[in-house]
Amino acid sequence: MSLAVYLNVVVAGVLTGLVYGLMALGLSVIFGVVRIVNFAHGEMMSIAMYIAVVLFAAFHLDPLVMLVPIAAVMFVFGYVLQAGLINPFITRPEHSQFLLVVALALIIVNTLLIIFGPDAQTIQTSYAYDSFQLGPVIVDASKAYAAAAAIVVTVALFAFFRFTLFGKAIRACADNYTGALVIGLDVKRLYALTFGIGAACVGAAGTMMSLITDVTPMLGPAYTLLAFVIVITGGLGSMAGALIGGVLIGLTEAIAGLLFTPSAKTMFSFAILVLVLLLRPQGILGKRTA
């Protein structure tokens, strides 16, 4: 096979990986602070995807333009969800939290199924089939836009947590729950804010994903699993780790598909996960806990 084929596959793998990273980012943020393992992650993303689909079908609003508004809607959804439903479970045993979010996931999937039916919905933008030719490399335009959005969102999120007072307060909660309470931080409100931010990331990811994949209610569970593989590989709770994990998984799948057989792509991404768990259990950029 020619070098051009390898180049094309590597570029496609990196772009897909960046989008995967954006998708996993919200999961990492939520777990890093609230310590809730959000098993409804993919399902929440499918809500954002359906919002994008409905807005496009009804008003022809481009998902790229709707990225911020949809993220804002998902922020409110996440905030309300944490404040109203998840906060009472924060001090309960982990299995109770687990059952709560799994139940939430089931409700979301079936509600979407009732409202939209099982058929796949698509967003056909004017650039849906565009690609850029850069020498021998052909770059998928939608994936390139989604990958760029992934980088921008990650940088913005990093800046928020690093340089804003709210961000610092949230990090304080994540570092020391009791200490945060002692210095007078409204931890529950900050948890709700964090869940909202995580949900907004999910909203941004879902909006971008709606450009590159068909939307069905059954997408959720598959994306939840993928997000877990990525954040565990990159380091649960690490934002940069989510992005690196995404790229690693995307690249591994692409190269494995080219060199071996595409039907074994997922096997290779799970092999990476197992390797990381064996050699660096906290993930590539995760912090080791005592």
Next chain:
Amino acid sequence: MHRKPFANPRRITRRTFTAGVAAAAVAAPAIVRAAGGPLKVGVILPRSGFEAGIGQDCQRGVDITPPILKSLGLPELTIMNGDTESNVNTAREHAEKLVSDGAQLLIGAFDSGQTTAVAQVAEQKGIPLVINVGSDPQITEQGYKFVVRNFPTVPMLLHDEFAEQMEVFSIAGVTPKTAVFLHVNDLFGTGMAKGIHGMKPPYTIVEEISYDPGARDLSVEVTKAKAANAEIMLVVGRLNDAMLLTREMVKQRWTPNAILSWGPGWYENQYTKTLGKLSDGPISLVPWYDPNKKLTKTLQDAFAKKFPDLNMNTNHVYTFEALLIAADAYKRAGSSDPKALAAALHATHITDNVSIGPGIMFDAKGQNIGLKCGAVQNRGGKQVTVAPKEAANAKLEWPMKSYQNRT
């Protein structure tokens, strides 16, 4: 102490006897029913789960059937809906429930695994089953007395699709020398792949690429296929991957001379609706309807009236024919007695039908061996039949128009 015979105050009177008989009739097994009235037909399909789209597509075939049966002078059917939830165990449970709720005949279940489970229930309970779609050959090799199938088995499909492929090459006046072969890696895909290799095709398969049916991204697969530089692309897949592959081919600026699909996906409504002009060109080798048959026109009219935005396809046709078979057998049996119905089903001889082939008749195993596949090409968002010659209603377009030149 002496007791008079029949002195028990709870003795059976004429009134209690009548009440008892009435209660027993209500509680009796569902199978024991009087003849007459509509036949209760349990239609079990994957209406939810990962095959929900196809199950609901089959349901459209059910929705348009009643007035056509009436116009053909066939008895009325009462439809009872069952959902396999795309799961074999649930298929079994729901088939049992349909029977206990009074279904006198079952129809289903699209997926071979689920159909196998429903067939086992039908045979155990002694309730006839008409298979609408399901191609695992083993189902009709079990010696079942209550099961008939009006759909080709995998060997029949392979044999006939191969013949249709050769006819397509003959019409095109071109026999390709090289092909790239993409297929899903599930039971259906790998089974078909083995069969295609076994057929000794006239071209060399320069690259075989198998992929996961749940794949979210097929860019690598298309890059690999494009790099193979083959004349045509063979594909065995489903709707989701048909759409993903087409999109990737457009983005990667690659159009083979022909796309030959040996399975579903490429002719489905969602494919044509979603991809618009980009859906034109692929040829599907599939069990199909004969557009020149009289009943086909009736069915097409009814379908167009009820679903104006959709094209009629295999799912609708074979589900309709399953109901036609049921109503025809009920009329000839003159009773809902399961044994009489099963005997009538085996004696079916319908020549005024819709699918390609001589008609509907079953061999001793309950299989319709006269069914034929068609070569169907997407054109202008619709499907036209290009082969076999006797069922063709359009000329073949070969090679495919480049994706880059479609405005």
